[in-house]
Amino acid sequence: MRLLPSVPVLSLALTMALFSWSAQAEKITIAAAADLKFAMDEIVTAFKKTHPTDEITVIYGSAGKFFTQIQQGAPYDLYFSADIAFPHELENKGLAGSTITPYAIGRxxxxxxxxxxxxxxxxxxxxxxxxxxxxxxxxxxxxxxxxxxxxxxxxxxxxxxxxxxxxxxxxxxxxxxxxxxxxxxxxxxxxxxxxxxxxxxxxxxxxxxxHEPLEQAFIITKRAEHNALARAFADYMQTPDARATMTAYGFVLPGETAASSH
Missing domain, CATH: 3.40.190.10 (Periplasmic binding protein-like II)
Known part of the structure; x- marks a missing residue:
């Protein structure tokens, strides 16, 4: 006769399963210039289709204020700036965990x-x-x-x-x-x-x-230098799907011209 697992055994198995799930799930917080809101919302939704257990929080606001907050230790893992100068300054201060990646020119x-x-x-x-x-x-x-x-x-x-x-x-x-x-x-x-x-x-x-060009760029911050999810999201921004979403919202992408983007 087959014996059913005891309650303690079932409880242990459930606990181990939950621990395994939580250990695999990762989370990142993205600080993004407000002009990205609608495009980024769509990009995050698409990205999560292949990362369903991961938690991605996006906070939108002024690129300049995020720049100041990151220097003060704000827990942002990626920083999408509407001005490429801010990521360059963070890099100079040793606060960048990746190379600076231009992602768009705004209008x-x-x-x-x-x-x-x-x-x-x-x-x-x-x-x-x-x-x-x-x-x-x-x-x-x-x-x-x-x-x-x-x-x-x-x-x-x-x-x-x-x-x-x-x-x-x-x-x-x-x-x-x-x-x-x-x-x-x-x-x-x-x-x-x-x-x-x-x-x-x-x-x-x-x-x-x-006016001067609105050259925009992002970095992975120093705190997220070894965060696999942050790296995966940064890579996703270079995919055709993400680029198509950015183009749909009027951004001129690196390697493209305004004529081909509007």
């Missing part, structure tokens, strides 16, 4: 839910009827710096100062426009192409000749 656009931004230019912002214009804070947000550069190059920066409403990052800038706290915003093309925002308003692509 900025005028966007509005109330006005037809597709028929506007930067000169349109001088219209007295437009009283509030949202941009990311140039002090720490690369997209905000590029917005300032474009307005300065157009001779409009000083004139538009009283109208400017500063957001922390692309997420807050788009929220300002959607809530009516600003009539127009200068946001990333990646945000304007997101289906949710695209339904709410059109956009006008600001000529990239008016």
């Amino acid at each position: 900025i656009v005028l966007w509005s839910t109330d006005l037809d931004a597709s028929q506007m230019t930067l000169q349109s912002l001088t219209d007295p009827a437009i009283t509030r214009i949202a941009i990311a804070n140039p002090q720490h947000a690369p997209y905000g710096r590029r917005a300032e550069e474009a307005l300065r190059a157009s001779g409009l920066w000083e004139r538009l100062q009283p109208k400017l409403v500063l957001g922390e990052d692309m997420i807050q800038v788009s929220q300002f426009v959607q809530s009516g706290n600003a009539q127009v915003g200068i946001i990333s093309l990646s945000f304007a192409l997101n289906p949710e925002l695209a339904r709410k308003g059109g956009y006008w692509l600001i000529p990239d000749t008016l």
Whole structure:
């Protein structure tokens, strides 16, 4: 007669199985510039199909603020910056656990839910009827710096100062426009192409000749230098599927040109 396992034996087996599962599962936290939100959400979802037990947390915000937090010991495993200069500085400080990998060049656009931004230019912002214009804070947000550069190059920066409403990052800038706290915003093309925002308003692509390139890059941080999941995610960013998602959101990828990406 076959004997059934005793309760203690079953309990031990279950415990060992749970321990084995938890030992295999890994987790990473990614600090990503806010302009990546919609593209990165899709990329993470696709990546998890082959890493179903692993935990991936993405925190979106200002690249400049993440740069400061990493220097202060924030527990980020990968850092996706909207300005390649920040990863270079972290590398110089010994805080990078990988080589610097360029992943995209971003673009900025005028966007509005109330006005037809597709028929506007930067000169349109001088219209007295437009009283509030949202941009990311140039002090720490690369997209905000590029917005300032474009307005300065157009001779409009000083004139538009009283109208400017500063957001922390692309997420807050788009929220300002959607809530009516600003009539127009200068946001990333990646945000304007997101289906949710695209339904709410059109956009006008600001000529990239008016500002420095938005060269973006990522690193694995020093704390995650030997983290296999961080390495796997970094490798996945180079795959055709991940690149196709980035292209769909208007990013110009390394080795490609703007003409082939739009």
